Amino acid sequence: MIAIRPGPPLSGTVTVDGSKNAALPLLAAAAVLRRPVQLSNVPANDDVQAMLMLLQHAGHSITHPVGKPDTALVLPSDGVHIAPEFHETAARIRASYYLVPALLAVHGRAVMPWPGGCRIGDRGMEQHFKVYEAFGDRTLVNDHGYSVEAGDSRTSSVSVMLPFRSRGASIAAILRAVVAGRPLRLGQPNLSPEVISVLQALQVAGWETRADERVLSLTPPASASQEPVVWEVPGDKVEAGTLACAIAATRGNGRVEGVRSKDVAPMVAALRWLGIPVDAQQDALNVRAEGTRPTHQPLRAIASLSPRGLDADFEPALMALALGMHGTHLFADAINPGRHSNLIPQLARLGADIHQTSPTQCRLTGPQQLIGTGVEATDIRTGSALLIAGLTARGVTTLGGLEQLRRGHADLPTKLLALGADICEVTP
The missing domain is CATH 3.65.10.10 (Enolpyruvate transferase domain)
Structure with a gap:
C-alpha cells in the first residue's frame, strides 16, 4: 500500500x-493493419502490458529495440492459432474488445469473454454489435461472453449512425473498416483525442480520414503496402x-x-x-x-x-x-x-x-x-x-x-x- x-x-x-487510453486502440490498430508497426512512447502500466500479451497470444510478434523499452515493434499475426491463455488475459481488461476486428481479419471469427476493467457501472457493448452487423457480421452472446463471425456483405461502403458518441464503438467501426478495406461513414462519432490518434495513425498508413462533429469518413488507400509504419502514443x-x-x-x-x-x-x-x-x-x-x-x-x-x-x-x-x-x-x-x-x-x-x-x-x-x-x-x-x-x-x-x-x-x-x-x- x-x-x-x-x-x-x-x-x-x-x-x-504515454496514454493508456490511446495506446490500447493504437495497438489494436497495429494488429489490423497487417504490416509492421513501430509504436513508441508505450506506457508500462498493467493494462497496456496485458494488451501486448494478448497480441502475442493471437500470434503477433512483439519486440523492443535495444535500449528502448517503451517502443514496441508489432508484426502481423502468423494466423496459425490463438493461445489458450488468450481468453483469461482478455477478461482482465475492457479494451480486449478492440481486438475483435484483428481476429476477424485472420480467423474470420472472434470468440471473446465479457471485458473486464474498472467496475464503474454497466458499460454495454450493444453499439459495438450494431457496428459489426452493419458490416454484415453475425454476433452471438451468452453468459460467458460473445462471438462475432465475419460476414460476406458485398456493399462497397458502410454507413453507421451511432445513437451516442461512444469511443469504443467509434474505434470498433474504424478498425472494422480497415479490415474490410472499405470506405466508412460514421455518424455522430466520438472525437476524443484517443479516436483522433487512431485516425492520424491510419493517415500515416495511407488512409484518407475526415472528421467533424456530424460525420467521420474513412477511405482506404488506392493500393496496399507492406512497408513498416512508425506511430507514437500521445x-x-x-x-x-x-x-x-x-x-x-x-x-x-x-x-x-x-x-x-x-x-x-x-x-x-x-x-x-x-x-x-x-x-x-x-x-x-x-x-x-x-x-x-x-x-x-x-x-x-x-x-x-x-x-x-x-x-x-x-x-x-x-x-x-x-x-x-x-x-x-x-x-x-x-x-x-x-x-x-x-x-x-x-x-x-x-x-x-x-x-x-x-x-x-x-x-x-x-x-x-x-x-x-x-x-x-x-x-x-x-x-x-x-x-x-x-x-x-x-x-x-x-x-x-x-x-x-x-x-x-x-x-x-x-x-x-x-x-x-x-x-x-x-x-x-
Whole structure:
C-alpha cells in the first residue's frame, strides 16, 4: 500500500507517460493493419502490458529495440492459432474488445469473454454489435461472453449512425473498416483525442480520414503496402490532469511535460475557473497555485462525450481538488454510472461531506478539512483522486488496492514523490 502525508507545496517538473487510453486502440490498430508497426512512447502500466500479451497470444510478434523499452515493434499475426491463455488475459481488461476486428481479419471469427476493467457501472457493448452487423457480421452472446463471425456483405461502403458518441464503438467501426478495406461513414462519432490518434495513425498508413462533429469518413488507400509504419502514443492527458490537480491542491508551482495542451483544454478551463493560474503550452502545463486567492466560483464538472467536453476520467481528480476550494461545486458522470459509488464512500472515509443528488450527480461545499485514514483504490481514477486527497488530509492516509492504480499508471506515486510529496510504499 501507499502512505501519504501532507507536506510542502509540490514543485518541480515531471513528464507523463504515454496514454493508456490511446495506446490500447493504437495497438489494436497495429494488429489490423497487417504490416509492421513501430509504436513508441508505450506506457508500462498493467493494462497496456496485458494488451501486448494478448497480441502475442493471437500470434503477433512483439519486440523492443535495444535500449528502448517503451517502443514496441508489432508484426502481423502468423494466423496459425490463438493461445489458450488468450481468453483469461482478455477478461482482465475492457479494451480486449478492440481486438475483435484483428481476429476477424485472420480467423474470420472472434470468440471473446465479457471485458473486464474498472467496475464503474454497466458499460454495454450493444453499439459495438450494431457496428459489426452493419458490416454484415453475425454476433452471438451468452453468459460467458460473445462471438462475432465475419460476414460476406458485398456493399462497397458502410454507413453507421451511432445513437451516442461512444469511443469504443467509434474505434470498433474504424478498425472494422480497415479490415474490410472499405470506405466508412460514421455518424455522430466520438472525437476524443484517443479516436483522433487512431485516425492520424491510419493517415500515416495511407488512409484518407475526415472528421467533424456530424460525420467521420474513412477511405482506404488506392493500393496496399507492406512497408513498416512508425506511430507514437500521445502523452497521458489524465495523468497530466491528475498531477496538475495535485500541484493545485497543495498550492504549489510545478510543470507537467509530455502532454498536448489541446488534449487537456477542458481540465485547464476547470482549473482556471477555480482561480488556479495554468499556462498551457504546446506540450506542457505550468501550474502556479502558490499564493492564489479563492475565487468562490462554483465549479460545474459535468462529464461529456461531446467534442471539447470534459472527459469523465478528469472528474475524480477535480472532485478531490474541489474539497479544498471555496464554493459549492457540482459533479456529474452519467457515462460511468457506477464511478461515484466507488469514489464518494472512499472520500467519506477521509471525512469528506459530499451530497449525492442522484446516482450520477453530487455536490460538495468547500473548503473541507480531511483526516487521514485507510482507503482503497476501487478503480484507477478513484485511486488517483485519493492520492490527491491524501496530500492535504491531516495525518497519514494509506491507500490500498494498488493493483487497480497500476492498471492505468505505472508509477504515479513516483511522479508525486519527484514533485516533493511525502509519499512512500509500505508493507501492510
